[in-house]
Amino acid sequence: GEDVEQSLFLSVREGDSSVINCTYTDSSSTYLYWYKQEPGAGLQLLTYIFSNMDMKQDQRLTVLLNKKDKHLSLRIADTQTGDSAIYFCALALDNDMRFGAGTRLTVKP
Amino acid sequence: GAVVSQHPSRVICKSGTSVKIECRSLDFQATTMFWYRQFPKQSLMLMATSNEGSKATYEQGVEKDKFLINHASLTLSTLTVTSAHPEDSSFYICSALHGGLGYGYTFGSGTRLTVV
Numbered sequence: 001g002e003d004v005e006q007s008l009f010l011s012v013r014e015g016d017s018s019v020i021n022c023t024y025t026d027s028s029s030t031y032l033y034w035y036k037q038e039p040g041a042g043l044q045l046l047t048y049i050f051s052n053m054d055m056k057q058d059q060r061l062t063v064l065l066n067k068k069d070k071h072l073s074l075r076i077a078d079t080q081t082g083d084s085a086i087y088f089c090a091l092a093l094d095n096d097m098r099f100g101a102g103t104r105l106t107v108k109p
Numbered sequence: 110g111a112v113v114s115q116h117p118s119r120v121i122c123k124s125g126t127s128v129k130i131e132c133r134s135l136d137f138q139a140t141t142m143f144w145y146r147q148f149p150k151q152s153l154m155l156m157a158t159s160n161e162g163s164k165a166t167y168e169q170g171v172e173k174d175k176f177l178i179n180h181a182s183l184t185l186s187t188l189t190v191t192s193a194h195p196e197d198s199s200f201y202i203c204s205a206l207h208g209g210l211g212y213g214y215t216f217g218s219g220t221r222l223t224v225v
Binding site: 043099101 | 143145155204215216
């Protein structure tokens with residue numbers, strides 16, 4: 001299977017919470033990242049978590065890491081229409097990076 | 110579908126030489142491609158946006174004369190690192206925009222450049 005897997009689509013209503021999930025196979029990653037990509041733009045680093053952490057919170061963003069299950073998630077609280085974008089999960093492996101295919105988040109008013 | 114092939118995956122070159130990295134969309138046409146660079150244990154940095162048939166748009170601080178980008182066809186963009194120095198050693202990765210689902214981005218597998 002793929003090194004990093006994400007579901008392709010997520011649709012939520014404005015004001016709800018969004019949870020984007022990511023599973024991976026290689027557990028040697030030191031850092032795990034979440035990137036956002038808006039139409040026509042390059043990647044924007046949203047947040048990252050060090051592999052020895054379980055959780056990291058940054059304003060509306062909460063990252064949860066379950067190393068046992070090799071599962072990473074990004075929760076966006078109070079999702080806004082401006083959060084509509086593609087979100088990529090990425091792992092840093094020996095200075096290389098592996099990306100998921102991206103989850104397209106659609107926020108409905 | 111929407112596969113991007115990046116070549117080479119690893120390259121070692123001598124200081125002062127030039128290295129070309131290719132990014133090909135195999136099963137779709139990519140009017141826009143992005144080139145990124147990643148330093149060890151750091152996040153990606155967008156270097157430039159490459160548009161087919163026109164000049165690339167470089168991010169602030171990226172030397173356009175050193176990192177030459179050519180996007181001559183709808184399936185191929187190249188990044189040439191000219192007069193390479195050891196500090197250019199890095200991981201370079203491209204992504205291509207495809208319009209299969211409205212919009213979407215597919216990444217190449219990356220190129221590890223080592224300048225000795």
